[in-house]
Amino acid sequence: xxxxxxxxxxxxxxxxxxxxxxxxxxxxxxxxxxxxxxxxxxxxxxxxxxxxxxxxxxxxxxxxxxxxxxxxxxxxxxxxxxxxxxxxxxxxxxxxxxxxxxxxxxxxxxxxxxxxxxxxxxxxxxxxxxxxxxxxxx
Amino acid sequence: xxxxxxxxxxxxxxxxxxxxxxxxxxxxxxxxxxxxxxxxxxxxxxxxxxxxxxxxxxxxxxxxxxxxxxxxxxxxxxxxxxxxxxxxxxxxxxxxxxxxxxxxxxxxxxxxxxxxxxxxxxxxxxxxxxxxxxxxxx
Numbered sequence: 001x002x003x004x005x006x007x008x009x010x011x012x013x014x015x016x017x018x019x020x021x022x023x024x025x026x027x028x029x030x031x032x033x034x035x036x037x038x039x040x041x042x043x044x045x046x047x048x049x050x051x052x053x054x055x056x057x058x059x060x061x062x063x064x065x066x067x068x069x070x071x072x073x074x075x076x077x078x079x080x081x082x083x084x085x086x087x088x089x090x091x092x093x094x095x096x097x098x099x100x101x102x103x104x105x106x107x108x109x110x111x112x113x114x115x116x117x118x119x120x121x122x123x124x125x126x127x128x129x130x131x132x133x134x135x136x137x138x
Numbered sequence: 139x140x141x142x143x144x145x146x147x148x149x150x151x152x153x154x155x156x157x158x159x160x161x162x163x164x165x166x167x168x169x170x171x172x173x174x175x176x177x178x179x180x181x182x183x184x185x186x187x188x189x190x191x192x193x194x195x196x197x198x199x200x201x202x203x204x205x206x207x208x209x210x211x212x213x214x215x216x217x218x219x220x221x222x223x224x225x226x227x228x229x230x231x232x233x234x235x236x237x238x239x240x241x242x243x244x245x246x247x248x249x250x251x252x253x254x255x256x257x258x259x260x261x262x263x264x265x266x267x268x269x270x271x272x273x274x275x276x
Contacts (some may be wrong), residue, residue: 003246005250005274006274006275006276007273007274007275008273008274008275009273091275093275101242104239104242104245107242107246108141108245108246108249111246111249111250111253112143112249112253115249115250115253115254115257115274116253116257119253119254119257119258119261119270120257122270122273123257123261123265123267123270126269126270127261127265127267127269127270129261129265129267131264131265132257132260132261132264132265135145135146135147135260136143136144136145136146136253137144137145137146137229137231138144
């Protein structure tokens, strides 16, 4: 089963794309750090310093300014698709696939993470705000 | 079944409370309008101009700067609890109860809405940003 989340971001697709692949930017809206620039075939280590956690993902496909696909250690595949409606507006679509449909709690928790990250991303690239991340309380 | 979401907001509880109950503020982070100030016993009409939608909620309990409880037209009860950790930090806890546990899609969709609203609220009262709302795409 999959989790699908879509959001409108009032910036060009190239800026949304760079926010993910450029390791200097991810710490403003999602993980605290990314080990290197995202490119197809690379293994990238993503750290959450606040939660003493890290995850390694494999970047399986990249289309510049259009698509990013990666697999995590649990075998789930996430596809980030960017649809530029006009030069100043992009619809970002995040689809994570691979869930057991009986894992309702896992699906809800996963949805929480994607919506939170996307809203922090929107605040970061539209408004330059990088202080919203890492505030969900478990 | 319930949906529980918690977020840290770096502002006093009184500011978080006022963001909900003051109809001049809700349009900066959640619905586009609220018909009146939230007080116990009142029926309040909340409009989403962007989606041509409105919902009427009954405010069933209010404790100033601490708790807001309301019921929606479908019989779900939402409890918003504010826990001020110190004069500049509040943990906001939103619990919506009344879901059929088999309605997985409804639960996931509901989680999306709460996380999005809370992140927009955080951006609004921490940073004065009121342009993030109404960007989820269905």
